Amino acid sequence: MNLLIYTMYGCPFCLHAKAFLQERDIPFQEIVVTPGSEEWGRMREKTGSGSLPQIFIGEENVGGYAHLVHLEATGALYEKLGQTWRKSDTPLYDAIILGAGPAGLSAAIYTIRKLMKTLIISKDVGGQVTWTNDVDNYLGFSQVNAAELVAKFESHVKTFGVERVIGKNVGAIDLAGRIKRVTLEDGKTYYGKTVVIATGGSHRPLNVPGEKELLAKGVSYCSTCDAPLFDDADVAVVGGGNSALEAVLDLVNIARRIYLISLTPLTGDSFYQEKVRHSGKVEIFTECRPTRILGDNMVQGIEYQSLKTGEIHTIDVEGVFVEIGLLPNSSIFIDTLATNRKGEILVDKECRTGMAGVFACGDVTDVPYKQVVVAVGEGAKAALSAYEYLLNQK
Ligand SMILES: Cc1cc2nc3c(=O)[nH]c(=O)nc-3n(C[C@H](O)[C@H](O)[C@H](O)COP(=O)(O)OP(=O)(O)OC[C@H]3O[C@@H](n4cnc5c(N)ncnc54)[C@H](O)[C@@H]3O)c2cc1C
Numbered sequence: 001m002n003l004l005i006y007t008m009y010g011c012p013f014c015l016h017a018k019a020f021l022q023e024r025d026i027p028f029q030e031i032v033v034t035p036g037s038e039e040w041g042r043m044r045e046k047t048g049s050g051s052l053p054q055i056f057i058g059e060e061n062v063g064g065y066a067h068l069v070h071l072e073a074t075g076a077l078y079e080k081l082g083q084t085w086r087k088s089d090t091p092l093y094d095a096i097i098l099g100a101g102p103a104g105l106s107a108a109i110y111t112i113r114k115l116m117k118t119l120i121i122s123k124d125v126g127g128q129v130t131w132t133n134d135v136d137n138y139l140g141f142s143q144v145n146a147a148e149l150v151a152k153f154e155s156h157v158k159t160f161g162v163e164r165v166i167g168k169n170v171g172a173i174d175l176a177g178r179i180k181r182v183t184l185e186d187g188k189t190y191y192g193k194t195v196v197i198a199t200g201g202s203h204r205p206l207n208v209p210g211e212k213e214l215l216a217k218g219v220s221y222c223s224t225c226d227a228p229l230f231d232d233a234d235v236a237v238v239g240g241g242n243s244a245l246e247a248v249l250d251l252v253n254i255a256r257r258i259y260l261i262s263l264t265p266l267t268g269d270s271f272y273q274e275k276v277r278h279s280g281k282v283e284i285f286t287e288c289r290p291t292r293i294l295g296d297n298m299v300q301g302i303e304y305q306s307l308k309t310g311e312i313h314t315i316d317v318e319g320v321f322v323e324i325g326l327l328p329n330s331s332i333f334i335d336t337l338a339t340n341r342k343g344e345i346l347v348d349k350e351c352r353t354g355m356a357g358v359f360a361c362g363d364v365t366d367v368p369y370k371q372v373v374v375a376v377g378e379g380a381k382a383a384l385s386a387y388e389y390l391l392n393q394k
Contacts, residue, residue, distance in 0.1 A: 001057055001058045001080065001081050001082045002029065002056075002057075002058060003021070003026060003027070003028040003029070003055065003056070003057050003081065004028065004029045004030075004031065004055070004056040005017060005018065005021070005028050005029070005030050005031070005053050005054070005055050005056075006030075006031050006033055006039070006043045006052060006053055006054040006055075007030055007031070007032050007033070007052060007053050008032065008033055008034065008035075008052045008053075009032065009034075011052045011053065013052070013053060013064060013065040013066075014052055014053040014065075016065050016174070017053045017055065017064070017065040017068055018030070020065070020068060020069070020072075021068075024072075026081065031043075033052070035050075046061060047061045051064060052064070053065060055067070055068055057080045057081060058080075060080070062080070065177070066176060066177025066178060066179070067177075069174070069177050069179045069181055069191070070177060070178055070179045072191075073092040073179045073191035074092060074179075075087065091117070091191075092117075092179065092191050092192070092193065093116075093117050093118060093119045093163075093190065093191065093192040093193070094111065094116035094117045094118065094192070094193050094194065094386075094390060095107075095111040095116045095117075095118045095119070095192060095193070095194045095195070095196055095383070095386050096118075096119050096120075096121065096180065096182050096190055096191075096192035096194070096195050096196070097111070097118065097119070097120045097121070097195075097196045097198060097383075098121055098122070098170055098182065098195065098196065098197050098198060098199050099120075099121075099122050099127065099197070099198035099199040099200055099329075099362070099364070100120050100122035100124065100125045100126070100127065100154075100164070100166065100198075101122075101126060101127020101128060101129065101198060101200045101362060101363075101375065102127065102129060102153065102362065102372045102375040102376045102379065103127075103198035103200065103361040103362025103363070103364075103375035103376065103378055103379035103382070104120060104122060104127075104196070104198035104361075104362070104379060105120075105125075105153045105154065105156075105157050105379070106153075106375070106376040106377075106378075106379030106380050106383075107196045107198055107361060107379035107380065107382050107383040107386075108120055108157050108160075108162050108379075108383070109156060109157055109160065109380075109383075110379070110380050110383030110384055110387070111196070111383045111386060111387065112157075112160040112161070112162055113160065114383070114384075114387045116383075116386070116387060116390070118162050118163065119162075119163045119164070119165065119190060119192070120157075120162060120163070120164045120165070120166075121164075121165045121168060121170055121182065121184070121190065122164075122165075122166055122168075123166075123167065123168065123169055124166065124167070125150060125154050125166060126146075126147075126150035126153070126154070127200045128200060128201070128202075128203075128363070129146050129149060129150050129372060130146060130147065130150060131146075131215070131216075131221070132146045132216055132220075132222070132225065132226075133145065133146055133216045134146060135149055135225065135372060136225070136228065137224070137225065137371070137372075137373070138372050138373055139373060149372075165184070165188075165190075168184045168185070168186065168188075169184065169185045170182055170183070170184060170185075170199075170332060171183055171184055171185035171332070172332065173195070173332055173333065173336065175195060175333075175336055175337075175355050175357075175358045176336070176355070178193070178356075178357065178393075179191050179192070179193065180192045180193070180194070180195045180357060180358065182195065193357060193390060193393070194357045194358070194359065194386040194389060194390060195357065195358050195359070196351075196359045196360070196361065196379075196382045196383060196386055197330075197333065197345060197353070197358070197359070197360040197361070197364060198360070198361050198362050198364065198375075198379060198382070199328075199329040199330065199364045200328075200329055200362055200363040200364055200375075201326040201327055201328045201329055201363040201364060201370065202326070202327050202329060203221035203222075203322065203325075203326050203327070204322075204324050204325040204326065204327050205322065206238060206290055206293075206322050206324065208290055208291055208292055208293060209292045209293070210292050210293030210294060210295065210299075211293050211322070214293055214295050214298070214299050214320075217295070217297060217298050217299060218293075218295060218298050218299025218317075218318055218319045218320060219293060219299060219319075219320050219322065220319065220320070220321050220322070221321070221322050221323075223237070223246070223247035223250040223251060223321050223323065224250060224369075224371060225371075226319075226321075227247075227250040227251045227254050227255075227321075228254060229319070230251065230254055230255045230318060230319045231254055231255075232254075232255070232256045233255055233256060233317075233318040233319060234255065234256055234257045234258075234259070234315075234316060234317045234318060235251060235255045235257075235258055235259070235317050235318060235319035235320070235321065236258070236259040236260075236261055236290075236302045236315060236317045236319070236320045236321070237251070237258060237259070237260050237261070237320075237321045237323055238261050238262075238290050238302075238320065238321065238322050238323060238324060239260075239262060239322070239323035239324045239325075240260075240262030240263065240264050240265065240266045240267050240268065240286065241266075241267050241268045241323075241324075241325070242268040242269055242272060243268075243323040243324075243325065243326075244260065244262065244268065244321075244323040244324070245260075245266070245268040245269070245272035245273060245275075245276055246268075246272065246323075247321045247323045248260055248276050248279075248282055249272065249275060249276065249279075251321070252276075252279045252281055252282070255281070255319075256281075257281060257283070258279075258281055258282045258283070259282075259283050259285065259302075259315050259317065260276065260282055260283070260284045260285065261285045261288050261290055261302070261304050262284070262285070262286045262287075262288065263287070263288070263289055263307075264286065264287065265286050265287070266284070266286060285304065285306075287306065287307040287308055288304045288305065288306050288307060288313075289304060289305050289307060290302055290303070290304045291303050291304060291305050291312065293320050294314065298318070299317065299318055299319055299320055300316065300317075300318075301314050301315060301316045301317055302314065302315055302317055302320050325342075326342075326363065326370060327343070328342065328343045328344045328345070328363065328364045328365075329364055330343050330344065330345055330364050331343075333345060336355065337353045337354065337355060337358065337360075338353070338354050339366075340366050342366075344364065344365055344366040345360040345364055345365050345366065346365070346366050347359075347360050347361070347365045347366065347367065349381075350381060350385040350388075351365070351378060351381045351382035351385050352385060356389070357386075357389055359382040359383075359385050359386050359389075360382065361375065361378035361379045361381065361382035362374075362375035362378050362379060363375060365378065
């Protein structure tokens, strides 16, 4: 059966549709139209529409690019093309969850229990929780080894049985149509009726010697989590924005002395700055660049350079809190979904992103307080919203 596609120069969905056909070795005939031309008029007459591309299989107008994706995902494309020997090689999922940190795993439990056909795709299992030793603030556990907590999350999800692709990076997504396309960096493509984005974040590192080596041995990226470990200790906080000031305030009733080291003058809210300055416990070094974290097995100090004088100084500390920002893992969504200045995906209270069938949860979103318990709750909400969305599609 012949496939004919009407396209126009500069039309991105026309390019997507042609690439889609070429990737699958589906031969097609192309008519490039310009608005107002004779061919354009003929196309409008046959389809009743002026949007492009317009695709015909034989005499039947099957719609545009999103419809093409839908036809392949439901298996109807090859039937219409008369290629009954050929099957779409991937199933259609009710939900594809991107990321297997706390948010993604929690979402999976809820989608599976709603009998949604679910696929989790993730680079790893556990996400940021695997970067720490212990979690002390997750409900039900006064202290739990982080690896154990991740193992519990994972085995909970496994009891319901879920399809997983782990160790793979999502490289590209196409979320616009009713059927969403998720393509891995190795080229494998999956189709879903909904997508739940739970790709989390990565803490911005200082990139100085000693930082990686002493992670969880005095170097921390999470004051909410680790401040209680520094009872009556001297600690340094690196950063000058709200996260750093909040970290200082987390530590102020716990640590003995706090050194705040910032590359710039403090940029956080004046309210926080006032509180920090009046705490009586904090020494502030602005326009100073940390150059090294010192210590063999545990943090013993921090070295920094004054940008004004060029002098190098060291301070003896038992802990270094790096609070120079969390980077949301949202780069592949940035052209498609609304994000804030930090690159966090904007969601409403039901975890909707503004694009039909696409939900987001956890640290990749603009929801405040980046914590396991928050991510888990948001994951549950995103999954229930995806379920609700599918119910309304029928
Ligand atoms: C050192 C450290 C200690 C912490 N300690 C605590 C604590 O004690 N208590 C607490 O409540 N919180 C703590 N936190 C915060 C907590 O870990 C996070 O808030 C939580 O993990 C967020 O969950 P998430 O699922 O949204 O994202 P993440 O945990 O970031 O998970 C995201 C997942 O998505 C995957 N992913 C990302 N991009 C892609 C891609 N392109 N393709 C495929 N997969 C992708 C990642 O591999 C990962 O599996 C800590 C954080 C850090 C860094």
